[in-house]
Amino acid sequence: MPRQSKFEPESFLPLPTAAFHILVALADGDRHGYAIMQDVAVGTGGRLKLNPGTLYTTIRRLLDQGLLAELDERPDTEDDERRRYYRLTEMGRQVAKAEAARLQQALAFAREAGLAPKRT
Amino acid sequence: MKPDRFYAILLRLYPSAFREEYEREMRAAFRRRRRDESGVARRALLWLSVVGDTLATAPGEHFNMLLSEIRYTLRGLRKTPAFAAAVITTMALGIGATTAIYSLVYAVLLRPLPFTAPDRLVRISETNKLLDISDFSASVLNFLSWEEQSRSFEALAAIRNGSANLTGDGEPQRVLGIAVSDHFWTTTGIKPVAGRAFTPEENIPGKDRVVMLSEGLWRQRYGADPEIIGRAVLVNSIPRVVVGIAPDDIGYTTRVDLWTPLAANPAEEDRANHVITVLGRLRSGVSLVAADAELNAVALRLEKEFPKSNEGWRVRLTPVKEWIVDDNSRTSLYLLLAAVGLLLLTTSANVACLLVARATARAHEFGIRLALGAGRGRLIRQLTTESLVLSVIGGGLGLLVAAGTVRWLATRVTNQLPRSAHLALDWPVLAFAFGLTAGVGFAVGLAPSWSARRADVLTTLRRGGRGTTGSAGARLRLALAGGQVAVATMLVVGALLLIQSFARLQEVDLGFKPDHLLTASINLPRAKYATQEKAEAFYKSLLSEIEALPGAVSVGVTSGIPMAGGDTSMPIVPVERPASVPERGIQASFRMANAGYLRTMGVPLRRGNLFDESDSKHQTIVLGEGLVRRLWPDGSDPVDRQVRLGNGQVLTVVGVVGDVRMTDRREEPELAYYFRPFFLSTLTLVVRTTTDPANFVGAIREAVKRIDPAQPLSSIRTMDAVLDANAEKSRLQTTLLTAFACLALLLGAVGIAGVVAYSVERRAPDLAVRLALGATPAAAIRNAAGGGVTASLIGLVLGLLGAWGLSRSFSGVLYKVQPDDPATFAGVGIALLAVAIVACWLPARAAARIDPAAALKRE
Numbered sequence: 008m009p010r011q012s013k014f015e016p017e018s019f020l021p022l023p024t025a026a027f028h029i030l031v032a033l034a035d036g037d038r039h040g041y042a043i044m045q046d047v048a049v050g051t052g053g054r055l056k057l058n059p060g061t062l063y064t065t066i067r068r069l070l071d072q073g074l075l076a077e078l079d080e081r082p083d084t085e086d087d088e089r090r091r092y093y094r095l096t097e098m099g100r101q102v103a104k105a106e107a108a109r110l111q112q113a114l115a116f117a118r119e120a121g122l123a124p125k126r127t
Numbered sequence: 128m129k130p131d132r133f134y135a136i137l138l139r140l141y142p143s144a145f146r147e148e149y150e151r152e153m154r155a156a157f158r159r160r161r162r163d164e165s166g167v168a169r170r171a172l173l174w175l176s177v178v179g180d181t182l183a184t185a186p187g188e189h190f191n192m193l194l195s196e197i198r199y200t201l202r203g204l205r206k207t208p209a210f211a212a213a214v215i216t217t218m219a220l221g222i223g224a225t226t227a228i229y230s231l232v233y234a235v236l237l238r239p240l241p242f243t244a245p246d247r248l249v250r251i252s253e254t255n256k257l258l259d260i261s262d263f264s265a266s267v268l269n270f271l272s273w274e275e276q277s278r279s280f281e282a283l284a285a286i287r288n289g290s291a292n293l294t295g296d297g298e299p300q301r302v303l304g305i306a307v308s309d310h311f312w313t314t315t316g317i318k319p320v321a322g323r324a325f326t327p328e329e330n331i332p333g334k335d336r337v338v339m340l341s342e343g344l345w346r347q348r349y350g351a352d353p354e355i356i357g358r359a360v361l362v363n364s365i366p367r368v369v370v371g372i373a374p375d376d377i378g379y380t381t382r383v384d385l386w387t388p389l390a391a392n393p394a395e396e397d398r399a400n401h402v403i404t405v406l407g408r409l410r411s412g413v414s415l416v417a418a419d420a421e422l423n424a425v426a427l428r429l430e431k432e433f434p435k436s437n438e439g440w441r442v443r444l445t446p447v448k449e450w451i452v453d454d455n456s457r458t459s460l461y462l463l464l465a466a467v468g469l470l471l472l473t474t475s476a477n478v479a480c481l482l483v484a485r486a487t488a489r490a491h492e493f494g495i496r497l498a499l500g501a502g503r504g505r506l507i508r509q510l511t512t513e514s515l516v517l518s519v520i521g522g523g524l525g526l527l528v529a530a531g532t533v534r535w536l537a538t539r540v541t542n543q544l545p546r547s548a549h550l551a552l553d554w555p556v557l558a559f560a561f562g563l564t565a566g567v568g569f570a571v572g573l574a575p576s577w578s579a580r581r582a583d584v585l586t587t588l589r590r591g592g593r594g595t596t597g598s599a600g601a602r603l604r605l606a607l608a609g610g611q612v613a614v615a616t617m618l619v620v621g622a623l624l625l626i627q628s629f630a631r632l633q634e635v636d637l638g639f640k641p642d643h644l645l646t647a648s649i650n651l652p653r654a655k656y657a658t659q660e661k662a663e664a665f666y667k668s669l670l671s672e673i674e675a676l677p678g679a680v681s682v683g684v685t686s687g688i689p690m691a692g693g694d695t696s697m698p699i700v701p702v703e704r705p706a707s708v709p710e711r712g713i714q715a716s717f718r719m720a721n722a723g724y725l726r727t728m729g730v731p732l733r734r735g736n737l738f739d740e741s742d743s744k745h746q747t748i749v750l751g752e753g754l755v756r757r758l759w760p761d762g763s764d765p766v767d768r769q770v771r772l773g774n775g776q777v778l779t780v781v782g783v784v785g786d787v788r789m790t791d792r793r794e795e796p797e798l799a800y801y802f803r804p805f806f807l808s809t810l811t812l813v814v815r816t817t818t819d820p821a822n823f824v825g826a827i828r829e830a831v832k833r834i835d836p837a838q839p840l841s842s843i844r845t846m847d848a849v850l851d852a853n854a855e856k857s858r859l860q861t862t863l864l865t866a867f868a869c870l871a872l873l874l875g876a877v878g879i880a881g882v883v884a885y886s887v888e889r890r891a892p893d894l895a896v897r898l899a900l901g902a903t904p905a906a907a908i909r910n911a912a913g914g915g916v917t918a919s920l921i922g923l924v925l926g927l928l929g930a931w932g933l934s935r936s937f938s939g940v941l942y943k944v945q946p947d948d949p950a951t952f953a954g955v956g957i958a959l960l961a962v963a964i965v966a967c968w969l970p971a972r973a974a975a976r977i978d979p980a981a982a983l984k985r986e
Contacts, residue, residue, distance in 0.1 A: 041156045058180035059153040059160075064188055067145065091152055 014098060016105035019072070025057060025065045030074065030095060030103035037078055039090035040066065066093065074099035131158060137178065140185040142192040143502060196512040203513070210485060211517070214478050218521025220870060221474030222567060223528025226552075226560040228467040228863075230533050231540070232460050233559070234550045235452055240378045242447065243316030244408075249415065250450040251283070251405040251422065257439035258698060258714040265405045267391045268398040269429060269437070270308075273405070276425045279418035280407040284314035285389055287403045290809055292652050293348070293385070294837055295361040301650065301841030302344060302384035304362075308391070314408045315377075322356040322371025325388045329370075335390035338367040343375045344384040362387070364654035376549060379451045398436035399773060406447065419444045438711065455939065456544050459860055462937045466618060470867045473614040475567055476607045477874045479574035482514060483607075484885060486575035487600040507576040514572030515565070522564030526552070529560065536859075543856040578603055601882075601889060601914075608878040609918035609925075612963060615868070615875035616926025617933060620955050622868035624934060625861040627951070628942045632857060637850075638787035638796055639689065640729030643680075644846035645820035646688050647827060649838065650809040662806030665834060670723065672830040673814055678823070680815040683724025684804060688811050688846070689789045690853040697773035699758070699800055707760050712773070715754050715798035716789055719805060725749065725784055727815045735766035735782035738803060745803040748778035753786045754798040770800075778802060792854070793942050811842070820845045860940065872959075875922075876966040883915035884970035887977075895979040904975030912971035919963035926959075927952055 022030070032038060032046035043066075044057050069075040070093075078092040095103070117123040134157050138150055157177065164173045204211040242248050251273070253263045265273075270285045277283070285308040293300045309330040312318070320342055329337050338360060340349070349355045359366040362385065373386050389403075409418055422442045430437040486493075493506055533552055540547045578600035656662040666684060673682045687693060700712025722737035733752050748770060750758070755765050765780045772778065786796035804810055816823055824843055831838055844852075851858075887894070894907050902910075934946035944951075 040152050041159050044156060044160070056160075056176075058177050059156045060177070060180040060184040062156065063149040063153050064145075064184040067149070067188075068191075090155070 014101075016098070016101040019074070019102045020106055020109055022102065022106045023065070024055070025061050026069060026074075027103065027106050028055060028057075029062070029065055029069065030099055030106075033075070033093060033095040034100070034103065037092045037094045039092050041090075043093070069099070074102055130161060134177070137181050140181055142189050144192060144505060145188045147502070193512070196509055197516055199509070200513045200516045204517075207485070210481060214481050214517050215521045215524060217474045217477050217481075217874065218518055218567065219524035219528055221471045221478075222518075222522045222525030222560065222563055223532065224867065225467050225471045225563060226525060226529035226556060227532035227536065228463050229559050229563075230529065230550060230552055230556040231536060231544070231547065232464055233556055235456065235460060235544055235546045237555075238546065238549065240447065240451070241315075241317055241374065241376045242378060245378075245447055247409040247411070248315065248447045249407050249409060249418070249444045250447055251407050252443050252445065253401060253426075254441050254443045255439045255714075256441075257709065257711055260714055262443065264401040265403050265442075266398050266401045266436075267389075267396040267403055268393060269426075269440070270403060270405050271391070271393060272429055273422060273425055273442075274310075276428070277418075277422050279410060279413045279421045281410050282310040282314040282408050284308055284311040284406045285391075285403045286311065286406070287389055288380075290648075290650055290841070291362050291385055292364070292650060292839055293360065293362060294364060294652075294839075296348065299837050299839035300348065301648065301839045303382055304385035304387060305380075305383050306387045306389040308389040311406075314406055317374060317377055319371035320374050321353065322369070324371055324373075325386075330388045330390050332390045332392040335388040336365070336367050337370045337388065338362055339371045339373045339386035340369060341373050341375055341382075341384050341386070343382075345372050363650075363652035365652075379447070379545070382548065397774075398433055407444070415444055415446065452545050456856075458937060458939045459544075459856060462621075462940055463860055463863060465933065465937075466621060466864050466867050469614045469618055470871055471563075471567070473611045473618075473871045473874050475571050476611045476614070477878050478514075478517070478567075479571045480604050480607045480611075480878050480881060482510075482571055482575040483578050483600045483604050484881065486510060486578055487885075510575045511569065511572040514575070515568035518564050518568030518571070522560060522567070525564070526557075526560055529556075539855055539859055543852070543859070574603060574607070575600075601886065604882045604885065605914055605918045608875070608882045608915070609922035611871070611875040611878040612919045612922030612959070613926035613929060615871040616923055616955060616959055617930040618864065618868035618871045619959065620927070620930035620951060621934065621937075622861070622865040623951050623955060624941055624944055624946065624948065625857075625864050627948075628940070628944045629854075629857050629861045631943045632792045632854065635788065635792045637689065637792070638730060638785050641846040641850055643816050643818075643820055644727070645814045645816060645823050645827070645843070646691075646811050646846060646849065647824075647840045647843040648809055648811045649831070649840060651807055651838070653807055655835075655837075656807060659806055666804075666806055666810070668834050669812075669830060672833065673812070673827060676823070676826050676830070678817050680817060681723055681727045682812065682814045683727040684721055684810045684812055685724045686719035686804060686808060686810060687789075688813060688849065689787050690792075691811075691842075691849050692790070692853075694790055694797070699754070699770050699772055701758050701765075702769040702771055702777060705759060705761065708758060712771070713754070713757050713798065715751075715800055717772075718789075718799065718801050719803065719808070719810070720749075720801045721804060724813055725801065727813045728787075729815075730787060731785040733783040733785060734764065735780070737782055737784075739781070746778055747781045747803070749782045749784055749801045750780055751786045751796070751799040751801075752783050753796060754800055755783050757798060772802075813846075857940070857942075872962065876962055879915050879919055879963055880966040880970050882918070883912055883967045884973070886914055887911045887971060887973045891977055894974050895977050898977060899979040907974040907977070908968070908971045911974035912967040915967040915971070916964065919960070919967065923956060923959055923963065927956055930955075 028047045028051065029043055032043045032050065038046065040059075040062055044062055048056050066075060070077060074096060075093050076096050078094055114123055118125055131154060134154060135150070138146060138153060141149075161170065161173065164170050239245075251265065253265050253269065254261055255263065265285070267285065267287075270283065274283050287306040289304050289306065291302055291304045293302050307325070309325075309327050312324045318324070319339065322339070324339070325335075325337060329335055340355070340360075345351055345355065355369050356371065357368065359368050361367075367387070373383070375383075377383060407418070409415065419442070422444070426437070426441050430440060496506065497503070530552055533550060537547075537550045540550065651662045651665060656665060670682050670684065673679055687695065694716055695718070696714055696716045698712035698714050699717075700708060700710070704710070722740060725732070725737055735749075737749060738747055750765060750770075756762075758770070759765055765783060768780050769777055770780060784801070787799065788794065789797045789799065812827070814820065814823060814827065827843075828840055831840055890911065894911060897910065898904070898907055931947055931952070938946040
């Protein structure tokens with residue numbers, strides 16, 4: 008497992024789309040699974056609707072990789088369903104940043120080639 | 128069905144561990160998503176994507192689960208290296224030995240024959256009750272008559288074996304050849320690998336100057352040069368054009384180098400000369416019995432037509448499969464297969480024992496995992512994964528064991544077992560090894576799973592890890608250890624019977640002195656040595672050259688040395704026939720030989736003299752004493768009397784020699800006679816030396832070169848090597864069975880000792896109480912060892928019964944040993960009982976050293 012040696016965010020790249028969006032959805036706060044699903048849907052303008060299978064198998068892998076952590080206490084106590092909450096770890100944050108930078112670079116490259124609109 | 132319920136069923140596609148974690152969440156998320164989508168079309172789309180999503184992600188989870196279980200297993204194994212090494216080594220031995228023996232069984236019995244529809248292919252041999260011959264070659268003229276008159280066959284093929292000298296293109300080389308008749312190719316379905324087969328035209332005498340090379344010879348001598356086709360090569364100094372390349376495997380013989388057309392000339396053939404092998408392809412719808420009856424009717428007609436040559440001659444049809452692999456080879460293989468099956472059983476039982484012991488020792492860990500909510504199913508899955516991981520590693524090492532064993536076997540059996548030239552670890556064998564590995568992995572995994580099936584949290588934790596798995600495991604291990612003793616008993620009995628049989632075979636008097644003898648074969652090409660006189664002159668100078676070599680005692684020449692395979696026989700009858708001797712005479716083996724041969728071999732002269740070498744007319748004969756007793760039952764002296772041979776020759780008896788075992792140590796010596804060599808046939812030189820005969824090879828090659836530089840020598844071997852090769856099959860099965868038996872015995876002893884050691888540990892508190900209450904240490908030892916001794920005794924009795932039942936099926940491979948030999952059974956019973964008692968006593972001694980206070984405190 009990469010986290011045993013010196014941590015290098017680049018070793019996780021490129022991230023699968025679902026994994027990247029889950030990390031992004033958790034960037035500004037802890038969430039439970041369904042909330043992540045909604046956030047991703049909103050953030051992508053409804054274009055990416057995660058199914059439960061993809062969502063939870065990806066969460067399971069991100070947990071294994073140490074990019075996410077599961078919370079012991081449930082912040083949203085009014086919720087009747089005792090949901091599991093997830094938090095982005097420091098490692099997760101770095102990996103998400105690295106992936107964003109990679110995507111930006113890819114976008115810049117596409118712009119050079121005239122394949123994407125230039126920023127105003 | 129409610130949508131949620133349906134989704135729950137869909138979730139079953141994920142591994143249970145994953146479901147335990149996420150099922151609730153996933154169902155909740157699914158319900159919310161469903162609520163968000165309204166309308167039939169959108170809901171249908173949602174279902175479609177959810178089902179697709181599940182199918183896409185579930186396999187990955189299973190794979191991940193498996194990986195983590197394997198990692199967990201490997202971590203566990205690294206912590207217990209002694210356990211891992213013991214299990215893996217035992218499995219490697221079991222799987223490796225079984226795979227190696229299977230490769231032999233596959234090569235000989237299972238590998239498809241190179242014929243099309245081999246079920247309809249039969250071998251046709253001639254038989255003669257009057258001459259007491261049950262299986263004989265056919266004569267060319269009879270074959271031609273069958274071909275013409277019989278209606279039961281699509282085609283008949285005749286094959287004549289021989290050998291030839293290949294000259295030009297490098298060193299002269301002696302090669303094995305076969306000459307095949309016109310319909311050989313259609314009868315067998317064998318096809319050339321390059322070029323073409325012989326045409327019917329080329330089977331006409333005089334138009335037959337063509338040859339096919341075997342693939343092996345083509346590669347070895349001509350570097351697989353495709354240009355060789357169409358070129359002429361020198362076969363026995365005659366140029367023949369190469370028309371094609373034949374495959375190496377022709378099913379029934381280990382090696383053929385050179386193919387020529389039979390091109391039989393009926394005018395030159397003798398109907399009484401039985402020299403060819405005949406194969407026939409049955410017409411579809413014709414049964415073996417019907418074909419047999421029809422061909423025998425033909426044989427009967429031939430007998431009436433040609434009474435002189437065909438009196439009493441009938442035919443026998445044998446399916447090729449039975450002909451190619453004789454009963455003795457088949458039994459030998461089944462014996463080895465049975466033995467290695469038992470070995471596999473005992474190695475598996477041993478591993479199962481170790482796994483149960485480990486599962487018992489880990490009962491505490493299992494209890495905790497159960498308490499933490501792991502399902503029993505997961506526990507069993509983990510145990511199965513563990514045993515599979517072990518068996519895959521063991522199987523991998525087993526393949527190395529098998530590869531080594533197969534290489535070793537190949538050097539030993541190729542001339543002893545039919546079809547074994549193609550012995551290899553090929554795909555079918557590897558597939559078998561793979562299946563075996565998986566099977567063993569699952570089977571041995573059942574044992575710990577069985578003992579853990581009733582594991583429950585409370586008792587396991589309360590008893591500090593010696594809970595329910597303990598007693599079920601202990602019973603299972605006793606049963607497995609008893610089974611190992613049973614298997615070891617069977618193998619030891621089998622090995623001992625074979626060792627005795629082998630020893631008795633070695634004591635058999637061969638009728639000659641095999642030490643310090645070197646043998647080598649020569650065939651003079653007719654093209655160069657046109658007459659008998661020229662050939663005789665060659666041998667005269669060669670024999671005197673060799674005799675003059677320092678260290679050579681004597682030298683002789685014969686048409687065939689004993690124990691090298693092959694036999695030639697012909698009827699013989701006294702010219703003044705005693706009434707008790709049948710008119711046709713007695714069928715007996717003959718060898719062409721000079722006096723030097725009989726002297727060199729050390730065959731004792733009983734009466735009269737050996738051949739007079741200066742007599743150039745060659746009208747004399749020497750008889751074996753067994754034959755003399757049959758030809759003159761009244762005991763009269765045969766010297767100076769005349770005998771007539773099956774070919775019509777009349778010869779005068781000059782001497783009587785001792786009997787020689789010619790083909791098989793197991794058989795009584797053959798009835799035999801010797802007459803002077805025909806120097807143009809293949810002859811074998813025999814040289815007696817004062818020192819190691821192997822050192823003479825170079826000197827003898829030089830001697831041949833001095834007389835004729837183009838003349839090759841072949842089959843250069845010491846007589847000891849010939850005998851070794853002849854005994855190889857018995858030696859091999861004895862060696863293998865002994866090795867299996869030793870291994871099984873070792874494993875059985877270790878298994879029993881392990882069970883007793885474990886029982887001492889498990890029952891330490893109980894024993895401590897007994898010791899505290901005044902039991903003597905000896906009583907404690909007896910108490911601790913009791914279970915092991917009982918299990919051993921039961922195993923021993925079952926093993927002796929099993930050996931008694933099994934050994935009868937293999938009595939055919941035994942020589943002068945009864946399969947139920949009471950001394951062997953009693954000896955094995957006593958010896959193994961002693962081994963079992965020692966194996967129980969050694970670990971049980973620990974019972975006497977238990978410190979009651981410490982043991983009870985631990986409780």
